[in-house]
Amino acid sequence: MAHPLLRSLALLACPLILVGCGAQSAGDGPPSPRSSTLRPEHSAASAGAASTAGASASARPTEAKDASAGIAEGALEGTTIALDPGHNGGNASHLSAINKQVPDGNGGTKACNTTGTATQDGYEEHAFTWAVGKAAKKQLEAAGATVVMSRTSDKGVGPCVDERGTFAKEKGADLLVSIHANGTESRSAKGFGVIIAPKGPEVAASKRLGKDLVAQLKDQGFPVNRAGYGSDGLNERTDLAGLMNSSVPTALVECAEMNNPSEAALMRTKAGQKRYATAIVAGIGDYVHAGG
Ligand SMILES: [Zn+2]
Missing domain, CATH: 3.40.630.40 (Zn-dependent exopeptidases)
Structure with missing residues (x-):
């Protein structure tokens, strides 16, 4: 009953939703335990500075690019x-x-x-x-x-x-x-x-x-x-x-x-x-x- 244009929009939207769901489930799935395992290593750097863990995690790859860091x-x-x-x-x-x-x-x-x-x-x-x-x-x-x-x-x-x-x-x-x-x-x-x-x-x-x-x-x-x-x-x-x-x-x-x-x-x-x-x-x- 739907208008043909609406039907094709729905078909287009579906793969987009599926991609989104897939990405979300991957993020909540296997990688999660791995990143939570690594996090204590980073936060151990700055004892008690858990709130800066995200900032230091994003800073590290930049440091790592410099061979003579x-x-x-x-x-x-x-x-x-x-x-x-x-x-x-x-x-x-x-x-x-x-x-x-x-x-x-x-x-x-x-x-x-x-x-x-x-x-x-x-x-x-x-x-x-x-x-x-x-x-x-x-x-x-x-x-x-x-x-x-x-x-x-x-x-x-x-x-x-x-x-x-x-x-x-x-x-x-x-x-x-x-x-x-x-x-x-x-x-x-x-x-x-x-x-x-x-x-x-x-x-x-x-x-x-x-x-x-x-x-x-x-x-x-x-x-x-x-x-x-x-x-x-x-x-x-x-x-x-x-x-x-x-x-x-x-x-x-x-x-x-x-x-x-x-x-x-x-x-x-x-x-x-x-x-x-x-x-x-x-x-x-x-x-x-x-x-x-
Ligand atoms: Zn040894």
């Missing part, structure tokens, strides 16, 4: 920075090679390397550390630094932990930052920590580097793992062979807890990886500007 272009001209992304993609399939005993830096020996940890859904630490290492390298180079890496891909085996310490001095690096993530069993464990070795003439410099890294990780909104590292986020350990074998100022960053669902979700994203890299690069920048 967190440090001025040319600021690291003339420096050589060593990065050690933990573990390697081929370790798990070459157990005899990575179980070979190597100097532990304490007069003893320990296994060449380990496979590392993984998130509950199988995203592996070596892939995360490689992604953060690559992003940090890009930012450091944009700031004028020469970057040397302990490994050149995520498909190899090793290198062994002694080499991961000694290569920095051999390559003429001013400092070394080792990148890892924790695998604490409890899913409620959360946050980052920085570790240095209380050894050698460079211990005071390592401590300054560690503190600068902690400050910049906090600044990027990452929470300190107080249970594991205390309120200052900094531990001293003598059992980490990479640190013990290094003879330049050195710090190891445990970026987050891979068993923590919200941190795991963040660690899998390029934006999250870039934020960890930005914090590490800014920490390195602060250390260098303070005179090393």
